[in-house]
Amino acid sequence: MSNYIVLLKQVPDITQITDNAFDPESGTLIRSRLVSVINELDTQALAFANQMRLESGDRNARIVALTMGPPMAEEVLRYSLARCADITVLLTDKALGGADTMATANPLAFVVRKIVTEIFNNDNDYYIVCGMQSVDGDTAQVPPQIAEELGLACIAYVTGVEFRNSRFEFTRIISGGSQVVAAKKLPAVITVAKYEYPLFATFAATRRAAGMEIIRWGSDDVDATHIGVSGSKTRVIRVFPPGKSTRKCEKISNVNSLAEVILDSFKTGVAEAGQGSSRQTTHYVLPARRDDKFDRTFEGIKKENEDFKILADTLSRLGISDVEHIDEYIKKKILTVAGEHFHDKALDDMITGLQLTEPTYNGEVWVVAEHSNNLVHPATFELIGRARQLADSLETRVGVCLAGYRVEPMAKQLIAAGADNIYIIDDELLEEFDPVAHRKAIAECIGKYQPQIVLFAATAQGRMLAPMVSYRLGCGLTADCTSLDIKDSSRKGQIGILFQTRPALGGNVMATICTKDSRSQMATARPGVMKRLPPRDDRTGKIIEHKVQLSDSDISLEIIKTEVGSGDVNFGAEIIVSGGKGMRSRDNYERLVGSLCDCLSRKLGVQVERGASRAAVERGFIERIHQVGQTGTAIAPKLYIALGISGAIQHMIGVANTETIIAINKDPNAPIFKQCDYYIVGDVEDTIPQLVQTLA
Ligand SMILES: Cc1cc2nc3c(=O)[nH]c(=O)nc-3n(C[C@H](O)[C@H](O)[C@H](O)COP(=O)(O)OP(=O)(O)OC[C@H]3O[C@@H](n4cnc5c(N)ncnc54)[C@H](O)[C@@H]3O)c2cc1C
Numbered sequence: 001m002s003n004y005i006v007l008l009k010q011v012p013d014i015t016q017i018t019d020n021a022f023d024p025e026s027g028t029l030i031r032s033r034l035v036s037v038i039n040e041l042d043t044q045a046l047a048f049a050n051q052m053r054l055e056s057g058d059r060n061a062r063i064v065a066l067t068m069g070p071p072m073a074e075e076v077l078r079y080s081l082a083r084c085a086d087i088t089v090l091l092t093d094k095a096l097g098g099a100d101t102m103a104t105a106n107p108l109a110f111v112v113r114k115i116v117t118e119i120f121n122n123d124n125d126y127y128i129v130c131g132m133q134s135v136d137g138d139t140a141q142v143p144p145q146i147a148e149e150l151g152l153a154c155i156a157y158v159t160g161v162e163f164r165n166s167r168f169e170f171t172r173i174i175s176g177g178s179q180v181v182a183a184k185k186l187p188a189v190i191t192v193a194k195y196e197y198p199l200f201a202t203f204a205a206t207r208r209a210a211g212m213e214i215i216r217w218g219s220d221d222v223d224a225t226h227i228g229v230s231g232s233k234t235r236v237i238r239v240f241p242p243g244k245s246t247r248k249c250e251k252i253s254n255v256n257s258l259a260e261v262i263l264d265s266f267k268t269g270v271a272e273a274g275q276g277s278s279r280q281t282t283h284y285v286l287p288a289r290r291d292d293k294f295d296r297t298f299e300g301i302k303k304e305n306e307d308f309k310i311l312a313d314t315l316s317r318l319g320i321s322d323v324e325h326i327d328e329y330i331k332k333k334i335l336t337v338a339g340e341h342f343h344d345k346a347l348d349d350m351i352t353g354l355q356l357t358e359p360t361y362n363g364e365v366w367v368v369a370e371h372s373n374n375l376v377h378p379a380t381f382e383l384i385g386r387a388r389q390l391a392d393s394l395e396t397r398v399g400v401c402l403a404g405y406r407v408e409p410m411a412k413q414l415i416a417a418g419a420d421n422i423y424i425i426d427d428e429l430l431e432e433f434d435p436v437a438h439r440k441a442i443a444e445c446i447g448k449y450q451p452q453i454v455l456f457a458a459t460a461q462g463r464m465l466a467p468m469v470s471y472r473l474g475c476g477l478t479a480d481c482t483s484l485d486i487k488d489s490s491r492k493g494q495i496g497i498l499f500q501t502r503p504a505l506g507g508n509v510m511a512t513i514c515t516k517d518s519r520s521q522m523a524t525a526r527p528g529v530m531k532r533l534p535p536r537d538d539r540t541g542k543i544i545e546h547k548v549q550l551s552d553s554d555i556s557l558e559i560i561k562t563e564v565g566s567g568d569v570n571f572g573a574e575i576i577v578s579g580g581k582g583m584r585s586r587d588n589y590e591r592l593v594g595s596l597c598d599c600l601s602r603k604l605g606v607q608v609e610r611g612a613s614r615a616a617v618e619r620g621f622i623e624r625i626h627q628v629g630q631t632g633t634a635i636a637p638k639l640y641i642a643l644g645i646s647g648a649i650q651h652m653i654g655v656a657n658t659e660t661i662i663a664i665n666k667d668p669n670a671p672i673f674k675q676c677d678y679y680i681v682g683d684v685e686d687t688i689p690q691l692v693q694t695l696a
Contacts, residue, residue, distance in 0.1 A: 003126040004049040004063045008042045010073040011136045014506040038076045041131025044195040049129040050084040055163035062086045081209035082201035093218040100232035105145030107224035132193045139479035141467035147189040148471040153556030156464040157193040177564035181557045233476030237512045248677040259694040265660040284393035284486040288357040300489040323354045353490025360494045361452035364399040365391040379457035379527035381417045386530040388418035405431035415541035429550045436556035439468040441548045458524035470522045476515035477522040528634035528656040565625030574638040578611030582644015589621035592688040599692045629654035647672025
């Protein structure tokens with residue numbers, strides 16, 4: 001008999017974020033100004049757990065709903081009681097506030113232990129079911145980190161379940177396809193990526209739920225080891241509105257103009273790729289190498305930068321060229337001139353900061369390689385490109401951790417892409433990706449060589465592996481970065497640290513985050529955002545073999561079936577036409593996407609390739625190898641035409657480096673219209689035949 005613990009979270013309603021939700025002084029969000037709702041994916045997790053209970057036919061199985069949050073978070077527990085939960089637990093305590101993912105996963109794991117002891121009577125036959133991620137954090141880190149704390153298997157990105165041969169088999173999303181897996185032993189953590197079968201509450205059940213008891217525990221009841229701000233391994237440096245997309249977002253009113261725009265875009269292209277192009281700041285130089293010892297133009301926030309500039313100018317006017325010459329008398333003089341900008345405490349901190357010239361962290365800059373069938377994932381090459389730039393600034397080497405079976409042949413390409421040292425962990429048990437076995441091998445290798453920065457691709461695999469590795473090593477982790485820069489924060493005594501910038505709250509805000517209290521700074525970065533360097537076959541590098549002790553007991557999942565795309569697709573083509581769920585059938589896809597591809601190919605004399613959204617692939621409109629996006633292929637054609645595609649983040653990540661994006665969608669509010677260069681509101685059934693006729 002399995003029991004279920006479902007994790008629920010109350011989150012701000014990201015569809016209703018207003019300008020006054022930002023504190024202009026601190027650059028942080030004022031949560032009280034945001035409407036709270038239950039995290040949508042958590043409602044799907046609840047429905048999923050209920051489905052598991054039904055499928056197993058076990059009427060005695062219990063569903064315990066658990067949330068951590070302020071007292072008002074009890075609303076989400078009442079929601080669950082009105083649907084299918086039997087017992088609810090609210091972990092609430094001021095001391096838990098301000099937590100990052102590590103300081104969230106840790107107390108939640110301790111609550112799970114307490115539930116197992118006190119509610120399940122130490123019965124370990126249970127599943128922890130969570131939404132893949134919450135809309136406020138968007139990190140997908142908490143569930144794998146709970147699994148890591150509890151030493152459990154984690155099955156991430158699950159979309160379906162079947163009860164077969166007395167056990168559950170889960171269908172989940174993997175890079176390039178899908179997989180059916182089962183946990184080798186229980187307990188296990190499941191993260192639900194999509195399960196759109198809502199649970200409804202009756203009026204009577206809602207009334208009953210309102211009167212039911214909720215178990216309330218505080219931090220003293222669970223005795224967790226990492227809680228709140230002090231237990232967190234990352235800190236938010238600033239939150240700011242996202243820059244405007246560099247896409248034009250221009251509406252086209254008729255098919256004739258659309259045909260012209262398509263032809264013009266192909267001939268001329270646009271100056272710069274859209275929002276995906278990574279924003280990199282000036283090349284960082286370590287303080288000891290700067291011409292001016294007082295130059296602190298690499299400060300984290302604008303105010304710090306300005307204060308240091310004022311201080312440097314004042315010191316120059318006073319004729320001071322050595323920080324050791326700043327005595328009490330000079331300090332007074334500085335404050336007389338600059339006292340309106342900073343006070344004595346801040347001045348003391350800056351002077352201490354000026355004395356620092358050595359980087360805070362040391363060690364190499366590492367990338368954890370992702371690969372399958374002896375092919376390196378393109379995102380790994382992109383990360384090596386950025387790692388090379390970061391390492392050059394910090395005057396260190398680039399290392400790549402390559403774990404798998406018979407992987408050495410890939411080392412040459414990694415070196416050509418910019419790596420200096422390849423750390424190979426070769427073991428038959430690492431042939432297939434297993435989160436627990438890979439985490440063990442990679443964490444051990446990182447622990448031994450202690451790089452200062454570790455980058456993972458924010459792919460389905462990387463977003464599961466990185467949280468487990470970072471948690472195991474007690475290091476901070478920032479998810480889905482779109483920009484990675486080296487800066488100083490000398491006033492806080494930090495030199496050459498990694499500033500990790502990422503979208504949050506569904507892309508409504510950007511946050512810059514730094515690691516704290518960690519040996520290594522870790523981040524996952526979005527595929528398609530960093531730039532791959534042109535490969536140089538003359539580069540040389542070193543191969544370092546790292547041995548790990550693995551046994552069958554380290555394999556946490558049984559892989560029952562894997563379906564990945566195969567065949568021949570030329571995603572290097574200059575034009576790609578993709579069809580989404582809006583194509584409605586395989587025949588329509590073939591007729592509409594096919595005719596537009598053929599017509600453009602004839603007209604422009606180039607190869608035009610077919611692409612698709614995941615939803616189109618899942619409906620069988622075209623083979624999986626054609627999928628574009630986070631778990632498909634990231635592409636960078638000159639022209640991308642999206643037909644009947646809504647513009648989900650996982651799709652748009654894959655086209656971020658495209659020169660021109662044109663969208664055709666019948667919904668005037670389709671999100672893709674805010675992420676493309678040109679769009680037309682129209683039904684593909686009418687628009688495409690007309691367009692083909694006009695272009696012919
Ligand atoms: C871990 C994970 C990884 C993922 N990886 C990927 C990935 O790699 N690639 C990917 O694409 N998705 C991926 N997804 C799925 C993604 O979240 C979306 O579900 C998917 O992209 C939606 O595809 P779609 O736009 O075709 O479908 P929908 O979102 O359903 O949109 C269909 C669109 O078609 C329009 N439409 C309908 N009929 C017509 C018509 N007759 N004419 C014109 N327009 C019409 C509708 O207005 C709508 O906007 C991933 C999800 C997860 C959780």
